[in-house]
Amino acid sequence: MANGETKIAVRNIYKVFGPDPRAVMDQVRAGVSKTELLEKTGHVIGIRDVSLDIKAGETFVVMGLSGSGKSTLIRHFNRLIEPTAGQILVDGSDVLELSAGALRDFRRHKVSMVFQRFALLPHKTVLENVIYGLAIGGTGKAQARDKGMEQIELVGLAGFENQYPKQLSGGMQQRVGLARALATESEILLMDEAFSALDPLIRNDMQDQLKDLQARLHKTIVFITHDLDEALRLGDHIAILKDGELRQVGTGPEILLDPADDYVDRFVRDVNRARVVTVGSIAQPVSSIAAGEASVETLRPLLEESAAVVLMEEGRPRFVITREMAADGRLGGLLDNTVTLPGVVCVDELAMLEESFPSLTGSNDAIVVTKADSIPVGVVARKTILNAMIRHRA
């Protein structure tokens, strides 16, 4: 399935734990609070009315505090947990309708999982652990071994294949867990707080490694964490859960810059935005035109559709004319006398705000956001950058 298409669709799922979940569904639907339901009926709300679309090839992060239902949610995707109500579609087909045999095949080939405390089999060697999914699926010994060794090398554990898990450090054990999940070549990778049990440094390494792997393999990854920095580093999209309810879904910058409610806002308050927001994400789109072709006639329609136009010389941005500058018929004058126009500094769209600081200081050149070195994709005002670093809500 091509990147960008919906891989996992979650439709209004509810999960209630307790002796008779169906009996209390009416109350849950009516919006009874988690504590009230627990006190009155002894049922716990795990997930309440969550709908999500996860795209093929993306890393989708689910974030929330302890008990917010992250693990419960991710276990619905491979049906380790069945919802009390709702639907889960993977590649358009309903996971809940799979027969026992079809569900096993689905788990063997389509989706694999990495666990917080590694969950390796202590009596099996690294290699045996890595090929576990292949072995129980009936793959031949020699073939499984080859595939296993390939994954072991991929995660950088070559030479350790005959060790036992407890002989390895935590980070190495989780690499085994990762290799085991990759070995089945499934398209979907579920990672439940996969790096939470590791030291910060090892954790950074593992995040880098995961990003590397993902750049090559393009899996659909659902990654759970309670760590916002991790979420922002890894996630193409981030979903925030509280008490089993979805509070916001969006890209990292979207959530940072426009938190949907107070809860999300408090969650993202302490993040150093300068380090996680890219310049591109706050830029205003621009049009561009070769400086030689710039005239009142050619510029006017461009300025109507975008707030600014970049004039190019020799394929590089040279000047910027904004809608404001061109107001009241001043456009002609500007073009006649280009020396009075401010110059341009270029910043890559993927640069973090922090990296754009040098271009903020001491000049009044326009800041042009570029991709591939010199293609202009936007402009950004100094004020916008500064605003982006300040919390929106107090």
Added chain:
Amino acid sequence: MSDPFPELIDTRSLRIAIDDGFNWIVAHYGEPLEIAFLPILRMLIATEDFLQWLPWYVVLIALSALTYLASRSWKTAAGTAVMLFVIGVIGIWEPAMATVALMLISTLLAVVIGIPIGVTMSRSNTMQSVALPVLDIMQTMPIFVYLIPFVMLFGPGKIPALLATIVFAIPPVIRLTNLGIRHVDAEVTEAVTAFGATPRQRLFTAQIPLAMPTIMAGINQTTMMALSMVVIASMIGAGGLGYQVLQGIQRLEVSRGLFAGLGIVFLAIIFDRIAQSYGRRMQQHLNIES
């Protein structure tokens, strides 16, 4: 007694009913049951004959070697050799081998029957809540009570002795199999399920291997209980060291009872050490922190 307990029901007729019922079972099923258990009797006799047939030094060397393999300690292995030697010196080799045979076969059968029961119990809370009280009763019921029905069914002999020993010794292996499997790290069982294991694959690739140290502890306890049953089982024809103790009591020969008692203690120590060291080594192999 000034104020006897009132007779609420007629216990006499109740007891008669129970006894008659059981007699009926004996009359109708005694013979087929005896035939059904014949293979087990043959196995027991063959084991005993084999142990008696083996020269004493072969048994001594084999058991010492087994101790060494399990414990990797020369001292422990030497201890086994010395204790077996003493058993020979004080003239109770033959009854000791008879006792070992009964213990081995009853333990083997208890394990073969007990582990599947324990596994079933671990899979269902209903099963567990039914089985636990039964196991409690089995363990608190005075041992002699078991002897009555078995003797009635089979008459005095090795079969009732073996069966009573199994019933008496089986609870620990059932209990600890159940417990061991229930305590396997939930994340690990979840992981193997998530990779598409069938319930059977989950049992054999994850649950039983991870529960093995606990199951081994159960097997060890079962062995010890089987051994402690031999004295009582001798009253219904099990022979062996227990019979020597029984004779000591009947003839008021302190020495006979003492020597046989010593033999039982030595056997208990030997098999306990073997089973325990084996369990410990398995735990190390599993790399599970104990």
